[in-house]
Amino acid sequence: MPSQSIRIVAEVTAHPGRSEELWQNLAELVEPTRKETGNISYDILQDLDNPDHFLFYEEWESRDYFERHLESPHVADYDRATRHLISIPVRISVCTLRTDVKA
DSSP, X not given: OOOOOEEEEEEEEEOTTOHHHHHHHHHHHHHHHHTXXXXXXXXXXXXXXXXXXXXXXXXXXXXXXXXXXXXXXXXHHHHXXXXXXXXXXXXXXXXXOOOOOOO
16 A cells, blocks of 8 residues: 655744845745655745744655655755744654545
């Protein structure tokens, strides 16, 4: 049986007034990440009620592919460039889609 894909929900919050600067760095992750082997989808959302708060919503073929992503050069570059912009430690949830819901 093939393994089920995983979903990632990650939260990052900018220091007040730094959301646009953080966004510029977040946007640079999208293209190279979507080209990575094992990536199914990769989107970044901005909270309408708190523009300093962003959510990553990702789908990967496996946890191994996601872990390789975390070690990629573009993620390392992002980490170095944004360390001073982030007010709360990044929270990453690795999830599985529950398909046993009755209609």
